[in-house]
Amino acid sequence: MPELPEVETIVNNLRLGAAGAPALPGKVITGAQVLWQRTVAEPDAPVFEQQITGQAVRDIHRRGKYLVFELSHDVLLVHLRMSGDLLVGSGEHAVTAHTRLLLRFKNGLHLAFQDARKFGRVWLTCDPLSVLGRLGPEPFDEQLTAELFYTRLQGSRRQVKPLLLDQSFLAGLGNIYTDEALHLAKIHPQANAHSLELRQAERLLESIRCVLREGIRRQGASIDWVYRGGDFQNYFRVYRRSGSPCPACGTSVVRIVVSQRGTHICPRCQAVN
């Protein structure tokens, strides 16, 4: 479920503390409990529980859609996939119906990995690149110039939407922000990547950065039954707005399917090439 802005928001809250919860950096993990074995991709759950206990959280940051916890000896990587969330709490009732992993700290403080659909995964490793190594550039990386982005688009024969969703092409976009960015750039999701001109590539990169910045500023989107405070869902241009008017031209937004993902476009602004 979460894309770059939602992950960024969660990281910021865990790093700095939010809503009465303390910041995690500096705290020592006093115990761990794996409630759904497959949530832990590596190592085996019993080893994970034993190995993470006693390690302090040094810092937390984001790479693509991964949360990266720098611990005393290892790195904890968390990918929330479709329905995952990380919640800090204290006292009783730490484990609920959807808790898949629980990390305990002193004084009853805990970090719960909640994940209704069980797609989320965590890794405890001393070699984070073994997991993160294939990720493409960060969208806000200054090294990623419009010219370079254009060249990378030229290098693919794929449709532009599935290419943007490919984390090895660009790290962090998901279904929402891809639809929003393509609409803002006025590019059809099924346009061939290599057919885009330099000006379109420039506009697409700008649009990607624009919608991601907007998402971060609004603390992400909260849709379906997952709510974490963000309100970007109230500002979607096209995502899940079929039948509503395009904010740019008033034409009805249409839902199509592109590489098996629901896709929302304005048929007028995003004409097929």
Added chain:
DNA sequence: CACGAGACCTGTTCGC
């Protein structure tokens, strides 16, 4: 190489 289908999972919403 690129694409489609299926798998992994559970919960909500939609249509009859």
Added chain:
DNA sequence: TGCGAACAGGTCTCGT
């Protein structure tokens, strides 16, 4: 009201 189908913010693997 009830029930099955469709759908959901992601990614991996397999077959063509």
